Amino acid sequence: MPDVESDQTPPQLPPPRRQQTEAKTRTNFLPAEVSQALSFGALTGTAGALGGAIIAVSRHRPALISTVLGGAYWFTAGSVFNGSRSAITAAYGARDLSGKDKIVISGAAGALAGMAQGALATGIRSSPPAALALMVLGAGGQAVSNKLAAREPTPASKAVSKQDWLSSKWSPLTPLTDKEYENMLQEKILKLDAEIAMVDDNIAVLREKQKSTENQK
Numbered sequence: 001m002p003d004v005e006s007d008q009t010p011p012q013l014p015p016p017r018r019q020q021t022e023a024k025t026r027t028n029f030l031p032a033e034v035s036q037a038l039s040f041g042a043l044t045g046t047a048g049a050l051g052g053a054i055i056a057v058s059r060h061r062p063a064l065i066s067t068v069l070g071g072a073y074w075f076t077a078g079s080v081f082n083g084s085r086s087a088i089t090a091a092y093g094a095r096d097l098s099g100k101d102k103i104v105i106s107g108a109a110g111a112l113a114g115m116a117q118g119a120l121a122t123g124i125r126s127s128p129p130a131a132l133a134l135m136v137l138g139a140g141g142q143a144v145s146n147k148l149a150a151r152e153p154t155p156a157s158k159a160v161s162k163q164d165w166l167s168s169k170w171s172p173l174t175p176l177t178d179k180e181y182e183n184m185l186q187e188k189i190l191k192l193d194a195e196i197a198m199v200d201d202n203i204a205v206l207r208e209k210q211k212s213t214e215n216q217k
Contacts, residue, residue, distance in 0.1 A: 040079065041074075041082065048071050049071030052071065077116065115130065
């Protein structure tokens with residue numbers, strides 16, 4: 001029989017995963033560092049807008065202007081802080097940063113953020129005070145973060161502290177080893193067997209009494 005050529009086209013295979021990933025990355029118009037800085041700036045800008053609105057209401061001033069200005073100032077400060085902090089951290093390389101390095105980086109990023117915020121607010125002349133304030137804020141916040149990270153207990157230390165609490169005289173619970181727990185279960189099983197034997201004896205006595213009464217009848 002002659003070969004019949006099929007008119008059907010072969011099914012289209014999906015593109016490789018690498019091509020799909022590259023296609024997705026093309027849709028991101030901004031680098032990851034820039035988008036992260038803008039996201040952080042959006043958070044600080046929202047907080048600044050709320051703070052500006054609260055201050056305006058408390059001082060009987062136009063709330064809209066204070067809200068817009070507060071959001072703009074703190075959006076600038078947050079974006080510059082996060083972006084400069086990421087850039088300085090990347091400049092340090094792949095080595096692990098110590099707590100002092102992180103404090104220095106956060107302080108420098110805070111100073112740059114303060115300069116940008118001061119320049120936007122009232123000009124270059126107000127940049128040094130704002131830079132000093134945000135430098136102290138950034139370094140102090142990083143120092144507090146370092147202390148909290150150092151005080152966070154590890155799973156092993158949590159287990160040790162739990163055992164210490166159980167072993168204390170004020171604890172209503174007593175820690176048991178596997179052998180002690182096994183002995184305790186065996187004692188309970190023996191007591192249960194003894195109680196079952198007593199119940200069986202009582203049942204046997206009752207049956208004998210029942211048989212004797214039936215025989216008397």
